[in-house]
Amino acid sequence: MPVNQTYQFCVAPLMDGTDRHCRYFHRLLSKRARLYTEMITADAAIHGERDYLLGFDESEHPVALQLGGSEPEKLTEAATIGEGFGYDEINMNVGCPSDRVQSGAFGACLMKTPDLVADCVAAMKTAVGIPVTVKCRLGVDDQDPEESLFGFVEKVAAAGCEIFIVHARKAWLQGLSPKENRTIPPLDYDLVRRLKKARPDLTVVLNGGIETINDGCALAAEFDGVMLGRAAYGTPYMLASVDAAMFGETASAPSREEVVRAMSDYVKRAFAAGVRPHSVTRHMLGLYHGAPGARAWRRFLSENASAARATILDEALEIMRAREPA
Incomplete structure (x- = not known):
């Protein structure tokens, strides 16, 4: 292309x-x-x-x-x-x-x-x-x-x-x-x-x-x-x-959850190469700005900035899902 x-x-x-x-x-x-x-x-x-x-x-x-x-x-x-x-x-x-x-x-x-x-x-x-x-x-x-x-x-x-x-x-x-x-x-x-x-x-x-x-x-x-x-x-x-x-593109925009899932895969690859998860997730703090749960999203990523866990975005996504109405 x-x-x-x-x-x-x-x-x-x-x-x-x-x-x-x-x-x-x-x-x-x-x-x-x-x-x-x-x-x-x-x-x-x-x-x-x-x-x-x-x-x-x-x-x-x-x-x-x-x-x-x-x-x-x-x-x-x-x-x-x-x-x-x-x-x-x-x-x-x-x-x-x-x-x-x-x-x-x-x-x-x-x-x-x-x-x-x-x-x-x-x-x-x-x-x-x-x-x-x-x-x-x-x-x-x-x-x-x-x-x-x-x-x-x-x-x-x-x-x-x-x-x-x-x-x-x-x-x-x-x-x-x-x-x-x-x-x-x-x-x-x-x-x-x-x-x-x-x-x-x-x-x-x-x-x-x-x-x-x-x-x-x-x-x-x-x-x-x-x-x-x-x-x-x-x-x-x-x-x-x-x-x-x-x-003028007609394809549907990705949802926030789709983006988080893709970035979780990226974090795991980066982590395997020696990159701290926070080096990636710090750019994502505003992803939910203006959406329900934005504060919880920011708080979780900020409070876990030093966490050496490749699953950090999976965990953050579970928190967001738990806030969704039944």
């Missing part, structure tokens, strides 16, 4: 979130959503334990590797490694505002150096045959958002980037925490709309502040796609409606 290369609906890369266990879980909920890894630094991809950092299940396609870095040579080597692992896309992080990222001279601070980002993109594109994309902000600190975004996109597009995922907020590198940077700087969807109108030749995906699939559907009509992050991670069962709502 050919890989879906559309960007109509994407699940955002989240640090300490969208690891391979999380992505496997999300893929059970949606066959069509485009998935992204956590940001992995170029140095880690080159020098780290590659199977651990970059390995993924074939079911995850389409899946993109997000890289952090600012040195063209290292990013090119890391992108080549990622392509060798079978990723469908290399995405460059130009949006993360954390102190650790700033100290490494990459992430959102690269909005100030579009020529360097262009050099990085151009270098990666010469080395790999898969799309090289950029996830960015509107600008940083005191930059004028319209000037910074349009100028940034112009230079990076000239280097060959055709796909931009735009978090529709500025990033404040001084004075705001990474968490505050996700909520305090105001959203400006209109600016991203103007970018799409000015550059219809580019694929422009909107990110930031999208809380529901219905909102995503409405906004996707104006852009080439939408990307949800915290909302999708915290209330993952919303992903079960993506294929029908966003792609």
Whole structure:
């Protein structure tokens, strides 16, 4: 089956979130959503334990590797490694505002150096045959958002980037925490709309502040796609409606119980390979959000976070079944 290369609906890369266990879980909920890894630094991809950092299940396609870095040579080597692992896309992080990222001279601070980002993109594109994309902000600190975004996109597009995922907020590198940077700087969807109108030749995906699939559907009509992050991670069962709502699929969405059963099989395989069950189940705490028994589900998984039992999800499912009316 050919890989879906559309960007109509994407699940955002989240640090300490969208690891391979999380992505496997999300893929059970949606066959069509485009998935992204956590940001992995170029140095880690080159020098780290590659199977651990970059390995993924074939079911995850389409899946993109997000890289952090600012040195063209290292990013090119890391992108080549990622392509060798079978990723469908290399995405460059130009949006993360954390102190650790700033100290490494990459992430959102690269909005100030579009020529360097262009050099990085151009270098990666010469080395790999898969799309090289950029996830960015509107600008940083005191930059004028319209000037910074349009100028940034112009230079990076000239280097060959055709796909931009735009978090529709500025990033404040001084004075705001990474968490505050996700909520305090105001959203400006209109600016991203103007970018799409000015550059219809580019694929422009909107990110930031999208809380529901219905909102995503409405906004996707104006852009080439939408990307949800915290909302999708915290209330993952919303992903079960993506294929029908966003792609017109007619197959029935999986039930929560079906997903838990499939994930229980996954936990057992992972446990046999030395993976702690909590490394998987921590991504599932919000599965029953908004449904009866949600609190009991979260409590059981949280209280048993240290349990070394491969049957943990079977036990959790029995608790949920016991709550069902006779």
